[in-house]
Amino acid sequence: MSTQNPRSHCGCSLSRRSFIQTTLAAAAAFEAPVLAAPLAKDRPETLVAQLYKSLDGKQRGEMCFPFDHPLRSKVDNNWHITKTSLDGNLKADQRDLVKQIFMGLHSEEWAEKVYAQVEHDSGKAGFGSSSIALFGEPGTGKFEFVLTGRHCTRRCDGDSVEGAAFGGPIFYGHAARSFYEKADHAGNVYWYQAKRANEVYQMLDGKQRQLALLDQHRGEHGTDTVKLTGRKTGLPGIPLTELARDQKDMVRKVLADLLAPFRKTDTDEVMKLVEKNGFDNLHMAFFKQGDIGEDGVWDVWQLEGPAMVWYFRGEPHVHTWVHVRDGA
Numbered sequence: 001m002s003t004q005n006p007r008s009h010c011g012c013s014l015s016r017r018s019f020i021q022t023t024l025a026a027a028a029a030f031e032a033p034v035l036a037a038p039l040a041k042d043r044p045e046t047l048v049a050q051l052y053k054s055l056d057g058k059q060r061g062e063m064c065f066p067f068d069h070p071l072r073s074k075v076d077n078n079w080h081i082t083k084t085s086l087d088g089n090l091k092a093d094q095r096d097l098v099k100q101i102f103m104g105l106h107s108e109e110w111a112e113k114v115y116a117q118v119e120h121d122s123g124k125a126g127f128g129s130s131s132i133a134l135f136g137e138p139g140t141g142k143f144e145f146v147l148t149g150r151h152c153t154r155r156c157d158g159d160s161v162e163g164a165a166f167g168g169p170i171f172y173g174h175a176a177r178s179f180y181e182k183a184d185h186a187g188n189v190y191w192y193q194a195k196r197a198n199e200v201y202q203m204l205d206g207k208q209r210q211l212a213l214l215d216q217h218r219g220e221h222g223t224d225t226v227k228l229t230g231r232k233t234g235l236p237g238i239p240l241t242e243l244a245r246d247q248k249d250m251v252r253k254v255l256a257d258l259l260a261p262f263r264k265t266d267t268d269e270v271m272k273l274v275e276k277n278g279f280d281n282l283h284m285a286f287f288k289q290g291d292i293g294e295d296g297v298w299d300v301w302q303l304e305g306p307a308m309v310w311y312f313r314g315e316p317h318v319h320t321w322v323h324v325r326d327g328a
């Protein structure tokens with residue numbers, strides 16, 4: 001026999017329950033801290049200043065450094081710039097500011113996808129396992145915010161770092177469904193970039209492919225991975241001077257696609273610096289090493305110029321190293 005209360009289907013019982021739930025929810029909302037919603041005028045730099053002012057003495061001791069501290073220029077594929085995580089060191093409203101800063105560093109079309117990638121790759125702790133550091137002091141003309149974690153190094157500098165796109169070297173990556181991805185990289189949010197780059201390779205003739213396709217890639221060596229050479233000639237791969245006009249146009253489109261996840265101020269600066277150092281001075285290389293499935297869709301490739309490295313390593317999953325400046 002059912003023990004269900006026959007009044008559970010009664011309208012007055014449901015109304016009473018709804019009333020209690022509504023009252024409790026209203027009380028909880030009243031007691032919870034109210035976080036200011038991000039405004040269109042709130043550039044990430046403005047939010048960094050707000051975050052800095054909110055830090056207490058202990059937090060500043062753990063996360064704040066002089067502007068010229070060598071840690072500010074470091075980059076790696078999986079690291080924490082300070083020992084404490086967002087969840088372990090920041091209050092709820094401060095963590096919300098950090099998320100707003102992070103979202104603001106990316107384009108409107110990509111912000112949620114990039115955030116979801118960081119959440120996924122960070123494991124159970126998610127975005128909250130990331131760490132931050134602040135160098136210098138907002139409002140003095142020299143400051144930089146750096147967020148790090150697995151597959152993520154992002155910077156916000158308000159152009160304090162002169163002549164450096166993104167405020168310095170950055171990193172992004174994704175291990176979508178497993179550490180060792182298959183040739184199609186199913187679910188990887190950044191694999192589209194390799195597919196686009198391979199369209200350039202498909203446009204090359206036999207002689208051009210001999211120049212562009214190399215055996216061994218540069219590997220990963222922390223910050224040295226994106227060390228700039230200052231060289232205009234003799235870089236790995238095919239110099240863009242060897243490309244026809246339509247092929248160069250495709251490289252420009254690929255570069256635009258690489259920049260799609262990021263905010264316009266940063267993408268504009270990248271293009272400005274690339275043109276300053278000479279678009280034709282770029283070299284594009286593809287590598288046999290790391291070709292998952294040996295299908296001739298090159299998982300590892302790069303664009304390099306005298307003051308630029310954009311190194312995409314798609315094996316065993318995607319790692320991308322980026323450094324663009326006005327000079328080496």
